[in-house]
Amino acid sequence: xxxxxxxxxxxxxxxxxxxxxxxxxxxxxxxxxxxxxxxxxxxxxxxxxxxxxxxxxxxxxxxxxxxxxxxxxxxxxxxxxxxxxxxxxxxxxxxxxxxxxxxxxxxxxxxxxxxxxxxxxxxxxxxxxxxxxxxxxxxxxxxxxxxxxxxxxxxxxxxxxxxxxxxxxxxxxxxxxxxxxxxxxxxxxxxxxxxxxxxxxxxxxxxxxxxxxxxxxxxxxxxxxxxxxxxxxxxxxxxxxxxxxxxxxxxxxxxxxxxxxxxxxxxxxxxxxxxxxxxxxxxxxxxxxxxxxxxxxxxxxxxxxxxxxxxxxxxxxxxxxxxxxxxxxxxxxxxxxxxxxxxxxxxxxxxxxxxxxxxxxxxxxxxxxxxxxxxxxxxxxxxxxxxxxxxxxxxxxxxxxxxxx
Amino acid sequence: xxxxxxxxxxxxxxxxxxxxxxxxxxxxxxxxxxxxxxxxxxxxxxxxxxxxxxxxxxxxxxxxxxxxxxxxxxxxxxxxxxxxxxxxxxxxxxxxxxxxxxxxxxxxxxxxxxxxxxxxxxxxxxxxxxxxxxxxxxxxxxxxxxxxxxxxxxxxxxxxxxxxxxxxxxxxxxxxxxxxxxxxxxxxxxxxxxxxxxxxxxxxxxxxxxxxxxxxxxxxxxxxxxxxxxxxxxxxxxxxxxxxxxxxxxxxxxxxxxxxxxxxxxxxxxxxxxxxxxxxxxxxxxxxx
Numbered sequence: 120x121x122x123x124x125x126x127x128x129x130x131x132x133x134x135x136x137x138x139x140x141x142x143x144x145x146x147x148x149x150x151x152x153x154x155x156x157x158x159x160x161x162x163x164x165x166x167x168x169x170x171x172x173x174x175x176x177x178x179x180x181x182x183x184x185x186x187x188x189x190x191x192x193x194x195x196x197x198x199x200x201x202x203x204x205x206x207x208x209x210x211x212x213x214x215x216x217x218x219x220x221x222x223x224x225x226x227x228x229x230x231x232x233x234x235x236x237x238x239x240x241x242x243x244x245x246x247x248x249x250x251x252x253x254x255x256x257x258x259x260x261x262x263x264x265x266x267x268x269x270x271x272x273x274x275x276x277x278x279x280x281x282x283x284x285x286x287x288x289x290x291x292x293x294x295x296x297x298x299x300x301x302x303x304x305x306x307x308x309x310x311x312x313x314x315x316x317x318x319x320x321x322x323x324x325x326x327x328x329x330x331x332x333x334x335x336x337x338x339x340x341x342x343x344x345x346x347x348x349x350x351x352x353x354x355x356x357x358x359x360x361x362x363x364x365x366x367x368x369x370x371x372x373x374x375x376x377x378x379x380x381x382x383x384x385x386x387x388x389x390x391x392x393x394x395x396x397x398x399x400x401x402x403x404x405x406x407x408x409x410x411x412x413x414x415x416x417x418x419x420x421x422x423x424x425x426x427x428x429x430x431x432x433x434x435x436x437x438x439x440x441x442x443x444x445x446x447x448x449x450x451x452x453x454x455x456x457x458x459x460x461x462x463x464x465x466x467x468x469x470x471x472x473x474x475x476x477x478x479x480x481x482x483x484x485x486x487x488x489x490x491x492x493x494x495x496x497x498x499x500x501x502x503x504x505x506x507x508x509x510x511x512x513x514x515x516x517x518x519x520x521x522x523x524x
Numbered sequence: 525x526x527x528x529x530x531x532x533x534x535x536x537x538x539x540x541x542x543x544x545x546x547x548x549x550x551x552x553x554x555x556x557x558x559x560x561x562x563x564x565x566x567x568x569x570x571x572x573x574x575x576x577x578x579x580x581x582x583x584x585x586x587x588x589x590x591x592x593x594x595x596x597x598x599x600x601x602x603x604x605x606x607x608x609x610x611x612x613x614x615x616x617x618x619x620x621x622x623x624x625x626x627x628x629x630x631x632x633x634x635x636x637x638x639x640x641x642x643x644x645x646x647x648x649x650x651x652x653x654x655x656x657x658x659x660x661x662x663x664x665x666x667x668x669x670x671x672x673x674x675x676x677x678x679x680x681x682x683x684x685x686x687x688x689x690x691x692x693x694x695x696x697x698x699x700x701x702x703x704x705x706x707x708x709x710x711x712x713x714x715x716x717x718x719x720x721x722x723x724x725x726x727x728x729x730x731x732x733x734x735x736x737x738x739x740x741x742x743x744x745x746x747x748x749x750x751x752x753x754x755x756x757x758x759x760x761x762x763x764x765x766x767x768x769x770x771x772x773x774x775x776x777x778x779x780x781x782x783x784x785x786x787x788x789x790x791x792x793x794x795x796x797x798x799x800x801x802x803x804x805x806x807x808x809x810x811x812x813x
Binding site: 158160161164332338340344363373 | 527528531534535538634635638642643644645646647648649652653654660661662663735736737738739740741742745773776777780781784785786788789
């Protein structure tokens with residue numbers, strides 16, 4: 120009995136030692152990346168526009184160049200991916216599977232604030248760098264402290280609202296607009312956060328908030344909202360909306376002939392679909408996000424993205440940031456020169472990176488510069504605020520009148 | 525006031541249009557079709573494709589989409605649902621089976637659309653010109669959708685009440701067992717009603733695509749709305765469908781204009797509950813058993 124126990128023990132020990140030795144001895148001939156992304160469910164719209172094309176593009180480009188440069192050789196990227204079905208539990212399960220079963224070297228984040236928050240603790244516990252490129256949350260600074268491996272690339276939503284109000288204050292002081300504002304917001308995460316931040320900021324800046332209403336997600340007729348806002352004849356119209364509503368509100372405003380001096384819509388304004396749908400009528404519309412449309416790096420990125428995606432353009436906000444976050448991860452891994460996740464995290468925290476959105480150096484795991492307000496000008500969605508950013512275009516106000524399509 | 529009234533009517537007309545097909549499928553064929561909204565979205569994609577690839581107006585596109593959807597839905601009924609119909613001992617059993625079967629079908633149709641079109645939002649601009657009516661600016665494409673809904677509603681009503689096959693359809697809706705006694709082929713009639721419902725939802729999909737942004741996964745919203753309207757109007761009753769649709773549209777528009785746009789969803793369900801409390805079988809439904 121004792122003997123057999125010992126024998127089994129020895130066998131087990133031998134096996135585990137063999138495994139332990141075998142793993143590092145086996146020469147690594149690829150680097151394994153894993154991700155779980157929403158290929159079904161309500162998040163598909165965002166993931167399909169902003170995240171998936173950039174992951175595909177980046178992997179294709181790195182592998183075309185021979186792979187990631189580790190030491191003096193190049194290792195191609197191998198990818199394992201799952202569908203998180205837009206579901207937090209599913210996303211967490213997939214990430215755990217990537218870590219424990221697939222034993223991937225690095226994990227790319229899911230799309231959206233909710234899912235990034237959901238997978239944050241797991242990635243932190245396992246010590247994987249977590250470059251949340253499509254999460255906007257006011258708790259980003261706090262989260263970056265709690266999970267030192269997490270990087271919050273899109274910043275805090277209240278900054279978006281505050282930057283917009285600062286821009287309005289500037290326009291008012293230049294005499295370009297008056298002080299009546301009509302604001303609507305979708306009754307869901309994004310709309311609630313932004314309107315909650317904009318409300319006090321507007322009142323503090325002595326704007327008259329003539330209309331301030333929310334509407335449920337999936338509202339199919341936005342005519343009553345637009346008509347009400349129009350009746351108040353505001354100088355500024357703000358809609359913290361989701362993509363379908365962004366398109367609906369714009370369409371309805373054009374039809375109702377509602378043309379305030381400042382016309383701002385939410386998520387989706389920066390989508391290529393917006394330009395495609397409204398053509399010249401997009402001109403002058405303000406929205407959340409933006410990029411330095413004239414920078415050579417962005418122009419080059421746009422061209423490569425189109426070439427790799429059957430001519431499909433990226434969105435003009437989180438797409439470039441997502442791609443930049445991949446470049447940062449790549450540069451960190453190459454600088455560290457091996458799959459040492461702790462060292463990669465350290466490099467991300469302290470290094471300076473050349474990316475399509477310019478030079479990025481993180482502070483407290485967050486970028487120091489964001490585009491919060493963009494404007495369609497001659498078919499490109501330029502960042503216009505914060506006005507102090509490099510490459511900020513002057514905002515064109517008042518918005519030109521709607522043209523017949 | 526005019527604004528709220530007109531907007532409500534246009535929205536209500538669209539709701540009624542969306543729900544008409546389901547009232548035939550559920551009321552006559554007794555199939556609780558959970559993949560209904562997916563068929564609507566498929567038609568919307570078809571209209572979008574025809575419009576962007578060949579600049580074919582969605583109205584002309586109907587000439588392709590209607591027969592195609594009729595055929596596909598006939599096929600669904602014939603090969604997917606008929607075995608369930610044959611197996612089911614009672615209508616209630618069929619309802620449960622059909623819910624499960626069409627729930628699966630929903631994922632298949634959605635999956636196919638996701639593979640082909642991806643998850644992105646789709647939208648195009650057609651006939652989106654403002655038209656002035658009684659001093660209010662309305663979108664021409666919405667007015668068009670409303671007009672088509674009314675025409676189809678009327679044509680269907682006449683078809684169901686004035687023709688032989690329409691009478692047979694109504695007979696099956698009322699009592700499929702007795703209908704057999706007067707030599708009505710219940711299975712064929714049900715198949716026809718189901719396919720007709722499919723053709724109707726395709727029309728709704730094409731018209732809705734002219735002014736709503738959609739994606740491969742947005743079908744479920746339409747299934748839900750159609751379901752509320754069908755139950756509210758009385759299952760299998762076209763007139764009820766029209767009235768319920770208009771009521772929902774008007775209540776949404778008035779609440780959004782005069783109370784708060786945030787309450788539209790609440791009002792939808794409040795009206796639904798109120799109708800069910802007063803008339804459990806819906807506006808024009810007969811109490812069963």
